[in-house]
Amino acid sequence: MIVKILGSASSNFHGVQYNDKKVEKGTGELMLMKNFPSFINENSSQEEVKNYLKSISKNEKVKKPQFHAVISTKFQQHSKEELAKVAEDFMQEMGYGNQPFLVVFHNDTENNHVHIVSTRVNKSTGKKLNDSYEKLKAQKALIDIKERIYGKNNQETISNLLNYQISSFKQLEILLERNGFKLTKNTNDENALDIMKNGVKLKILNGNQISFTTNSDNNRSKQLKAILIKYKHLCSNKVFKVEDNRKQQSKLPEEKHKDDWKPKIEFESELQKKLRDIFGLDIVFHHKEGQKPFGYSMIDHKSGKVFKGSEILKMNNLFEFTSETMDKKLFESLKDYNLLDKASKQVLMEYLKHQNPENVPKEFMLFENKKRKNKGVFNSVKNDVGNYLKTQSNNSVKIIKSEEGIYYAVHTKLHYIGELQSLIGEKEYQKFLNPNQANETRIVNQTESNEAKELSRAVNEMLFEWTKHSGTSKDPAEEELKKRKKRKKL
DSSP states (O other): OEEEEEOOSSSSOHHHHHHHHHHHHTSEEEEEEESOOTTSSTTSOHHHHHHHHHHTOOOTTOSOOEEEEEEEOSTTSSOHHHHHHHHHHHHHHTTOTTSOEEEEEEOSSSSOEEEEEEESBOTTTOOBOOOTTHHHHHHHHHHHHHHHHHOOOHHHHHHHHTTSBOSSHHHHHHHHHTTTOEEEEOSSOTTEEEEEETTEEEEEEEGGGOOOOOOOOHHHHHHHHHHHHHHHTTSOOEEEEEEEOHHHHTSOGGGTTOTTOOOEEEEEOHHHHHHHHHHOEEEEEEOSTTOOOOEEEEEETTTTEEEEHHHHSOHHHHOEEEEEEEEHHHHHHHHTSOOOSHHHHHHHHHHHHHHOTTSOOOGGGSOOOOOOOOHHHHHHHHHHHHHHHHHOOOTTEEEEEOTTSOEEEEETTTTEEEEHHHHHOHHHHHHHHOHHHHHHHHHHHHHHHHHHHHHHHHHHHHHHHHHHHHTSSSOHHHHHHHHHHHHHHO
């Protein structure tokens, strides 16, 4: 989960208009509207909301009064309700808890996210709220909220990592980086280091707090070697390069062409993922400027040790390096798919061929993922697939036939692949397979219905004629029954 403070070009609160358009298009949903007067509510127009915010933001010293932030989660990890709660707590942490603000959920990208719009002018005093180091404050606020809501305590995590057995400063750097932290030099003390996360200083590490030990656990080394050799043959050991250009892509146009920028390079393989998921073994390659790795380290989370890779098994005996490259954004997206078996992997490959035939990843670049999607995502997939078959209007849903002749549904936004029959049921699946038969059945049913209506109408007309000729508005059959009862009494 990340937060980003968006720039404001004017004092017109265009963020209100931007989010309102999203709601109108059906790609946005108003989740929260807080601290507005009663005459400004969810039924108010965007102009009314904008005019109110402008009316309480009249301070000549404040040139850009709009506060506009985005809180985003990785793909579908957090629901719109969770993000709305985080947004509300975030505004409290930022000192905007009593300010009028909107929270709008957007569902037009792969990543669930909410937009927050408010004013930097205090509605009670007319003075500017303190926005010094605003971006840094936003990062710290989000960190504190996540710790409070989800129990992710960074201090505990750091303390645990510092207890790992390491043999060099480089291993400590790798260990912290792989867990989302960064190690930098302290500006005030040359013998101290800062542990950072998203630009926020979390801990000052003094030199005497770092201890190096030489790994002498031969038994564990033998165990790890046996695991590596076994799984080398169970999944792909082919390694490819992953280039992360997201930081560059998010920059302003005038900043994108600076010579000092370089993409972040990683090397990945299915073997690495299997070892992480099953055994908690994190393999990190060492390389210079994206060149072929010259070595690797292994973080053993089970034993709390960091090993030099060559101490376990030589790199070239374990991995096969390729010249293939993949963009980081695409890599993370593909890795999130529920590729349960070879069949679902082939279906995804087929979809990728249709999307971009000139740049199709190799099959070994797709990793099997046994992780199941949560119930909410699964229900969304079912609804979207069902609606797509009726309307053909959802661009996120694709129907693909496998080599075995089985139809699959691919949901590109929710990163889901599943057999069509299991998603829509046997009855609807048969209709999908035999649309002509379904139409014929519908026609037959319609014909039978029409015939039944005609018969009913004819009977009613006949009864009416009988009634008319009998000189009464009553049913002749009822009259005949009454006559019989009278005869019995006599």
